[in-house]
Amino acid sequence: ISLVVCEVEESLREKLKKFRFRKETNNAAMLSKYCKNCILDISLDDLRNELPERQPRYPKRLTYIVYSYKYTHGDGRVSYPLCFIFSSPMGCKPEQQMMYAGSKNRLVQIAELTKIFETRNADDLTEEWLKNQLAFFR
DSSP states (O other): OOOOOOOOOHHHHHHHHHHHTOOOOSOEEEETTTSTTEEEEOOHHHHHHHSOSSSOSTTTOOOOEEEEOOEEOTTSOEEOOEEEEEEOOTTOOHHHHHHHHHHHHHHHHHHTOOEEEEESSGGGOSHHHHHHHHHTTO
């Protein structure tokens, strides 16, 4: 059973669909904390610098990261995996983490995301970390 803390609005579902099928080949993130579910061209380094430390992004405001990453495989093939990255900083209250996890699960389900990664420390969010996470899906 999954705890559903929030519902995903139809407008967000449409934006997620457009983001999934976008034609651009650059790295980009879809974040709700900057504006109402906008898409930003952003590197992992810049993205890492935007993550709050020691505070959950829900219930004050649900912030999620859907990241489109240009991934070059060892054999030279290029793919553009759509990754869901969430940060669950250490030191958060357990009830806040549960609420955030329930919201996250609903969004992952609605957006049909399969590459779901968690970090407990924003400093871990590097290109090397993401490549290591994606290596599992070869």
